[in-house]
Amino acid sequence: MKLWRPNSRNIKQSKKNNCFKLTRANRISFFCNFQKDLKNKELNSNPTDITIQLMQQLPTIFVSGAKKCGTKTLMRFFGHHPQIIRGLQEAPFRTTGDMKKDMEYYLTHLWTLWTVNGPYINNKRKIMELRKAKKEFYFMAKTANSGINKIVDFINDFPNFIDDDYIKDWRHKVKNIFIVCDPVHRLLSDFKHVTSEWHVKKKKINRKFLGPESNVYPFQKLTFDMMVDNYLPKLKDGNMFGDTPEIAEMFSVGFYGQPQKFFLGEERVIERENGLVLDGAKLKTAPWIVFEELEKRFGLEPYFNERLFEKRKDGYYCVRIFNHSEPLDCMPETKGRTKLSANQTSMSEETRKILKEFYRNSSTELEKNFNMKFSWN
Ligand SMILES: Nc1ncnc2c1ncn2[C@@H]1O[C@H](COP(=O)(O)OS(=O)(=O)O)[C@@H](OP(=O)(O)O)[C@H]1O
Incomplete structure (x- = not known):
C-alpha cells in the first residue's frame, strides 16, 4: 500500500x-x-x-x-x-x-x-x-x-x-x-454578512471586500430593498452580469441547480442513493x-434526540455535551444574523414577493426531482 x-x-x-x-x-x-x-x-x-x-x-x-x-x-x-x-x-x-x-x-x-x-x-x-x-x-x-x-x-x-x-x-x-x-432568506443573510462584517474585523484586509468600505459590494448607502431594486433587474436569466460577478453570484446561489447535476443523470458525480438534499x-x-x-x-446508531438540544436566548439551538466542563456546544453568535422571526428582518413584503417569484421555478424543479417539499416553496 x-x-x-x-x-x-x-x-x-x-x-x-x-x-x-x-x-x-x-x-x-x-x-x-x-x-x-x-x-x-x-x-x-x-x-x-x-x-x-x-x-x-x-x-x-x-x-x-x-x-x-x-x-x-x-x-x-x-x-x-x-x-x-x-x-x-x-x-x-x-x-x-x-x-x-x-x-x-x-x-x-x-x-x-x-x-x-x-x-x-x-x-x-x-x-x-x-x-x-x-x-x-x-x-x-x-x-x-x-x-x-x-x-x-x-x-x-x-x-x-x-x-x-x-x-x-x-x-x-x-x-x-x-x-x-429559502433562497430569499439566504440572500438577506448574505447581504447582512457582506455589509456588517467590518464591525468584527476592523483591521483586517477584508475591509475592501466586506463591510461599509467594500469595493466589491458597494452597498454602503443601500437598504436590502434598495439593493434588490438596484441589482435584480440587471440579472439576465439568472446569469451573471459582467461588471459585478460577486453580486450576481449572491443572487444566483439561490438557484439550486447543482444537486440535479451532481446526483442525477449520466454525468452524475455521486451515486444517486448517496446524494442527499437537505432543507x-x-x-x-x-x-x-x-x-x-x-x-x-x-445506518448510524441512534445518538441524537430532542433532549440533546437546548435553545439559546436568541432562539437558536445548541447541542448538549455530557461529562464536559462546557456542557453546551453553540454556533458563534454571529451566526443567526437574520434571527428567526420575520419581523426582525428588514425586507418589505414587496421585495419578498418579487424575490420569491424570482426563485420559484428552480425550487419547484428541485422539489420535483428529489420528491421533496421545501419549507419555503
Ligand atoms: N443552531 C444554530 N445556530 C446558529 N445558526 C444556525 C443554527 N441552525 C441553523 N443556523 C443557520 O445557519 C445559517 C448560517 O449558515 P452557514 O453556516 O452555512 O453560513 S456560512 O455560509 O458558512 O457563513 C444562519 O443564517 P442566518 O440566520 O441568516 O445568519 C442560521 O440561520
Whole structure:
C-alpha cells in the first residue's frame, strides 16, 4: 500500500490556513500546535496505523450546499455523533494546475483538520474506540461541489493513488449532503454578512471586500430593498452580469441547480442513493429531526434526540455535551444574523414577493426531482 505522507511544506501552508483560535463567545479555544504535534508524535516516530489511515483518508461524507444555509451548523453538530470523525474547518480543494500537488495538499489539509484536538474533539481516540467496538465510521468534511468534482476527476485519472480497493470502496460509499434553504432568506443573510462584517474585523484586509468600505459590494448607502431594486433587474436569466460577478453570484446561489447535476443523470458525480438534499430550515427549528434522519439514512446508531438540544436566548439551538466542563456546544453568535422571526428582518413584503417569484421555478424543479417539499416553496 502506498503511504501518502503529509510533507512539511504542505503542513506549513495548511497550518497557516488553519491555525485558528475561536473566541470565548464560542466557548472553545484551539492552540496552534500542529508543528509540535507533527515533530514530536507523527513523522519522527513510527506512525501508528491510525495515523496512517488519517494520512491517506478521503472524506466519506461531504457536506456542501448553498452558503448561509447552515453547512457549518450541520458539520459542528453532526460531528458529535460517536461514529463521525470530523474536521472543524472547511476543506477546500484548491486548483493550481498541478493535480497531484493539489491532491497532496488536500490530503495534508484533511490530516491537519482531523488530527486537531479541541475541547470536544479527539478524533484519534474516537477512532481507537470505534475500532475496538468494531463499528463503522465516517470521515466528514466540508468541501464545495466544485472541489468534489475535482477529487472525482483525480481518482478517475489515478484510481490507485492510495490503493485500488480503497478507492473502489470509497466511490461506492461516499455520501454528499447538499444543504439548501429559502433562497430569499439566504440572500438577506448574505447581504447582512457582506455589509456588517467590518464591525468584527476592523483591521483586517477584508475591509475592501466586506463591510461599509467594500469595493466589491458597494452597498454602503443601500437598504436590502434598495439593493434588490438596484441589482435584480440587471440579472439576465439568472446569469451573471459582467461588471459585478460577486453580486450576481449572491443572487444566483439561490438557484439550486447543482444537486440535479451532481446526483442525477449520466454525468452524475455521486451515486444517486448517496446524494442527499437537505432543507436547512429544520436545523433552526427542530435540529434533532435532521440528525435523526441522517442517522437512519447512513445506518448510524441512534445518538441524537430532542433532549440533546437546548435553545439559546436568541432562539437558536445548541447541542448538549455530557461529562464536559462546557456542557453546551453553540454556533458563534454571529451566526443567526437574520434571527428567526420575520419581523426582525428588514425586507418589505414587496421585495419578498418579487424575490420569491424570482426563485420559484428552480425550487419547484428541485422539489420535483428529489420528491421533496421545501419549507419555503
Ligand atoms: N443552531 C444554530 N445556530 C446558529 N445558526 C444556525 C443554527 N441552525 C441553523 N443556523 C443557520 O445557519 C445559517 C448560517 O449558515 P452557514 O453556516 O452555512 O453560513 S456560512 O455560509 O458558512 O457563513 C444562519 O443564517 P442566518 O440566520 O441568516 O445568519 C442560521 O440561520
